[in-house]
Amino acid sequence: MSTNFFQPTVDFIKTLFRDKTFIPLHEPIFNANEKRYVLNAIESTYVSSVGEYVNQFEKMMAEIAGTQYAIAIVNGTAALHMSLILAGVKTGDEVISQALTFVATANAISYQGASPVFIDVDNNTMGMSANNLELFLESNALKTSEGTYNKKTNKRIAACVPMHTFGMPCEIDKIAEICLRWNIPLIEDAAEAIGSRYRNQPVGSFGKMGVFSFNGNKIVTSGGGGAIVTNDSNIAKLGKHLTTQAKVPHRWAFNHDYVGYNYRLPNINAALACAQLEQLDFFIANKRELANLYSNFFKNTPFRFIHEPVHSHSNYWLCSILTANEEDRDAFLQFTNDQGVMTRPIWTLMHNLPMFSSSIHDGLQNSQNIANRLVNIPSSVRI
Numbered sequence: 437m438s439t440n441f442f443q444p445t446v447d448f449i450k451t452l453f454r455d456k457t458f459i460p461l462h463e464p465i466f467n468a469n470e471k472r473y474v475l476n477a478i479e480s481t482y483v484s485s486v487g488e489y490v491n492q493f494e495k496m497m498a499e500i501a502g503t504q505y506a507i508a509i510v511n512g513t514a515a516l517h518m519s520l521i522l523a524g525v526k527t528g529d530e531v532i533s534q535a536l537t538f539v540a541t542a543n544a545i546s547y548q549g550a551s552p553v554f555i556d557v558d559n560n561t562m563g564m565s566a567n568n569l570e571l572f573l574e575s576n577a578l579k580t581s582e583g584t585y586n587k588k589t590n591k592r593i594a595a596c597v598p599m600h601t602f603g604m605p606c607e608i609d610k611i612a613e614i615c616l617r618w619n620i621p622l623i624e625d626a627a628e629a630i631g632s633r634y635r636n637q638p639v640g641s642f643g644k645m646g647v648f649s650f651n652g653n654k655i656v657t658s659g660g661g662g663a664i665v666t667n668d669s670n671i672a673k674l675g676k677h678l679t680t681q682a683k684v685p686h687r688w689a690f691n692h693d694y695v696g697y698n699y700r701l702p703n704i705n706a707a708l709a710c711a712q713l714e715q716l717d718f719f720i721a722n723k724r725e726l727a728n729l730y731s732n733f734f735k736n737t738p739f740r741f742i743h744e745p746v747h748s749h750s751n752y753w754l755c756s757i758l759t760a761n762e763e764d765r766d767a768f769l770q771f772t773n774d775q776g777v778m779t780r781p782i783w784t785l786m787h788n789l790p791m792f793s794s795s796i797h798d799g800l801q802n803s804q805n806i807a808n809r810l811v812n813i814p815s816s817v818r819i
């Protein structure tokens with residue numbers, strides 16, 4: 437029984453976080469240029485969607501993701517929605533994603549009137565399995581000159597959205613190759629994976645677009661915020677245009693040439709993001725050191741600490757362990773939360789939510805196994 441290890445685990449986590457009475461899962465820290473930049477934004481009067489920090493944020497994000505362009509967006513969910521619009525996803529299409537993800541991925545697909553298709557994840561990456569993607573396409577898809585179709589539903593497969601779970605890169609090079617071969621636009625949901633790399637290439641840069649989030653629980657936060665990164669200049673241009681109400685630039689006239697969105701990131705949020713991004717390398721190094729401490733500790737317990745997969749460099753946004761089974765997981769969640777150590781199970785799988793219960797999926801064996809046993813443990817940057 438792993439319950440013998442519950443108290444030592446709580447004790448270890450408490451020493452890591454200096455015996456605080458409550459240890460959150462992930463808390464932001466603002467002790468560098470955050471206050472100064474936000475104050476600058478206020479004093480400049482440019483607090484809304486135009487301003488120097490928005491420009492600077494886009495420059496920094498393009499550099500971090502290793503792409504030509506970045507578009508600042510109001511949050512990660514809106515960035516996912518906009519990326520699907522820019523990929524040409526329309527009502528009645530199907531979009532391939534994973535059941536093991538945060539609900540925003542599947543919601544964004546629904547906003548476009550498209551149906552999510554859930555592919556299983558790999559056990560070691562917790563992200564979309566390239567093998568399962570290939571199998572699904574081989575047995576269901578037909579590539580035509582007008583696009584790739586699902587032979588069984590006659591719907592167009594309009595995009596593929598794998599997710600890099602907790603910062604661990606999935607097998608994104610293989611997925612990118614498959615998507616290219618099947619002519620399916622690839623959008624990486626890299627909301628949790630800023631700064632993570634696969635074969636030394638930043639995640640978010642493998643497909644048509646990559647999406648990031650700067651919500652309060654992520655490694656780097658702007659209060660709320662998001663970004664789309666891309667190497668496609670037309671997508672970058674159209675993305676900026678559509679997120680600013682598709683207003684045709686003019687000194688006074690109001691003309692709009694598309695149905696647009698109010699999806700731009702305010703300058704006051706971008707100010708916070710810029711100050712946080714300056715510390716990204718430090719945050720990641722700090723978190724990787726924490727992951728290493730956890731890894732050593734959990735060697736002598738029945739819990740299995742989840743390491744970054746081969747060929748990858750994870751930002752270790754949230755550290756996770758696997759318990760032996762669902763009962764142990766629930767007992768561990770109860771024990772730790774009772775002791776002021778915040779732990780969380782992984783998300784309910786998407787096909788088990790009422791909105792997505794009739795979605796197509798491929799069996800989802802690994803997803804179910806991970807969902808039953810995974811627990812996230814405190815993962816904040818330690819200072």
Ligand SMILES: *Cc1c(COP(=O)(O)O)cnc(C)c1O
Nearest residue numbers: 511512513538540627649650651
């Ligand atoms: C956080 C997150 C999002 C959504 O980002 P918000 O900024 O909260 O809208 C999307 N996908 C995944 C996987 C996330 O973790």
